[in-house]
Amino acid sequence: MAHVRSLFFTGAASESEAKAQAAKAAGHPSSLIWNITNRCNLKCSHCYMAADAHILPDQLSDEETLELVDRMNAAGCPVVFLSGGEPMLRKNFWEILERVHSYGIKPTISTNCTLVTEENAGRLKENGVKWIATSLYGTREYHDELTQVPGTYDKVMNAVRILRANDIGVVLKTAITVNNWDSIYDMIQTAKDEGVGIFYICDLITSGRSEGEEALRISKDQWRELCDFIVSDMLDPESKMEYDIGAIPSTIPYIAEQFIKRGVDVEKGLHRLSLFSACPVGQGHMAINSEGNIMPCQFSQEWTVGNIRDMSIEDATKLLRTFGEQPSQGQCAPENCAYTHICRGCRVKAWMRTGAENGGNAFSEDFSCILDKATGERDVDLAAAGVAPCQGSCSL
Ligand SMILES: C[S@@+](CC[C@H](N)C(=O)[O-])C[C@H]1O[C@@H](n2cnc3c(N)ncnc32)[C@H](O)[C@@H]1O
Ligand code: SF4
Ligand code: SF4
Numbered sequence: 514m515a516h517v518r519s520l521f522f523t524g525a526a527s528e529s530e531a532k533a534q535a536a537k538a539a540g541h542p543s544s545l546i547w548n549i550t551n552r553c554n555l556k557c558s559h560c561y562m563a564a565d566a567h568i569l570p571d572q573l574s575d576e577e578t579l580e581l582v583d584r585m586n587a588a589g590c591p592v593v594f595l596s597g598g599e600p601m602l603r604k605n606f607w608e609i610l611e612r613v614h615s616y617g618i619k620p621t622i623s624t625n626c627t628l629v630t631e632e633n634a635g636r637l638k639e640n641g642v643k644w645i646a647t648s649l650y651g652t653r654e655y656h657d658e659l660t661q662v663p664g665t666y667d668k669v670m671n672a673v674r675i676l677r678a679n680d681i682g683v684v685l686k687t688a689i690t691v692n693n694w695d696s697i698y699d700m701i702q703t704a705k706d707e708g709v710g711i712f713y714i715c716d717l718i719t720s721g722r723s724e725g726e727e728a729l730r731i732s733k734d735q736w737r738e739l740c741d742f743i744v745s746d747m748l749d750p751e752s753k754m755e756y757d758i759g760a761i762p763s764t765i766p767y768i769a770e771q772f773i774k775r776g777v778d779v780e781k782g783l784h785r786l787s788l789f790s791a792c793p794v795g796q797g798h799m800a801i802n803s804e805g806n807i808m809p810c811q812f813s814q815e816w817t818v819g820n821i822r823d824m825s826i827e828d829a830t831k832l833l834r835t836f837g838e839q840p841s842q843g844q845c846a847p848e849n850c851a852y853t854h855i856c857r858g859c860r861v862k863a864w865m866r867t868g869a870e871n872g873g874n875a876f877s878e879d880f881s882c883i884l885d886k887a888t889g890e891r892d893v894d895l896a897a898a899g900v901a902p903c904q905g906s907c908s909l
Contacts, residue, residue, distance in 0.1 A: 516729050516793045517755070518747055518755045520607065521772060522747070527873065536590070536797060539703045542589075543796060543797030544592055545801065546582075546593075548600075549578065549603050550568060551567070552564065552599065552602050553565060553599045553603060554603065555661065557661070557718060557722070558661065562802075563836055569802075572804055573804065573821075575604075576781070581805075582609060585826060585827050588825075591617070591619060591824070592618065594622075595609065601628040613640075614640040620641055622644070623686075625669070626673070627672075629645070629672035636713070638679055644682040646686055647686065648688075651695075677708045682877075683708070684713055685700070687711075689739075690729040701742075704754070709754075712754055712756055714756070719865070720812060720813055720815075732882075743756045743775040756891070762791035763791075763856055763884050765881055782857065784819050786855035787854065790837070790854065793810070793860055795833065795838065805820045805821040805822050809835075809875070816864050840879050841857050841858050841860075854883070859877075
């Protein structure tokens with residue numbers, strides 16, 4: 514997760530980024546993604562949660578969910594993403610949301626939008642929801658094929674219009690693969706036409722129903738092309754779009770390099786990154802699933818560090834912070850990469866690649882790096898622009 518405009522300039526996510534940084538500095542959870550149910554009315558072919566019509570056997574009870582919100586408040590959690598499965602399918606969804614709102618915790622709902630109506634858009638707004646994050650995967654035909662439910666594309670577009678008419682901000686998200694690469698620029702244009710504030714592009718994470726699907730990931734050249742487009746769009750005074758990039762943190766130093774090449778001052782962005790690396794693991798980020806399992810990142814449901822039934826949020830936060838205190842290894846190690854302390858590489862990909870069954874090595878290198886360090890010298894030197902080389906500890 515890295516909001517490009519808010520990092521380098523000022524953008525739609527500046528307020529939440531500032532809250533997250535303040536929470537991290539205070540030792541609180543900086544952001545919390547809570548998959549409140551694994552039940553879903555769609556069956557997307559790539560879903561890392563492998564969500565389907567079923568509730569997981571050990572799902573938190575309604576009482577436990579409300580207690581958890583109380584505990585989030587006591588732990589100083591500033592923002593919570595209610596996700597799933599489809600969060601609006603959980604029968605006490607509104608009760609959870611009302612409790613979150615009662616504490617002034619900022620809620621964002623990550624929903625497939627099939628259950629957003631004119632009536633409940635107003636209720637979302639009354640309960641402090643300023644942003645709804647929803648998913649779009651390409652053309653109508655491709656979106657409906659991927660979600661395995663005909664009519665889903667039209668429901669999403671209808672919901673986006675309802676939300677915008679109610680002045681609720683929309684984040685449009687896509688998991689980019691070789692199958693929808695050809696539609697990416699059309700999706701961004703659709704987002705602009707519909708008044709969407711943030712466009713989130715996530716690298717495919719090969720877990721859940723995507724396990725073993727590495728061949729579907731787009732190439733490094735394609736990522737660089739996409740980053741070049743984002744840089745140009747950021748510099749277009751007509752464009753206000755915020756871009757968020759997920760699960761491929763090396764895009765951020767790459768984008769910083771492109772800004773420098775174009776004579777843009779990146780000092781502010783580099784300073785922010787020195788406080789909060791592009792990979793959120795170990796930076797105060799926490800994921801909790803519907804059974805209460807705690808994870809450093811939502812993208813691997815197997816990399817758990819405990820369960821919220823027997824661990825306090827405060828202890829979980831401290832434990833997760835230790836993942837930010839150890840240097841990354843291999844090409845991501847401080848001696849090999851001057852950008853490691855602002856990037857750190859994708860820790861969940863490192864953990865998954867080194868084998869969940871062997872305990873995984875969360876600190877090993879991230880081979881998805883788009884900087885192609887093996888090909889030699891960088892043509893832009895971020896160090897000269899203020900990126901001090903890592904001093905051996907990446908805890909920053
Ligand atoms: C798990 S869904 C839950 C919220 C809601 N049901 C939805 O689909 O928007 C949250 C986001 O994760 C994304 N996602 C699911 N599987 C993924 C994967 N394997 N790699 C990257 N993103 C993925 C989805 O596209 C969606 O935008
Ligand atoms: S990506 Fe979202 S909508 Fe699709 S199956 Fe998973 S939880 Fe459901
Ligand atoms: S080598 Fe690793 S830490 Fe350095 S930029 Fe690439 S992914 Fe990031």
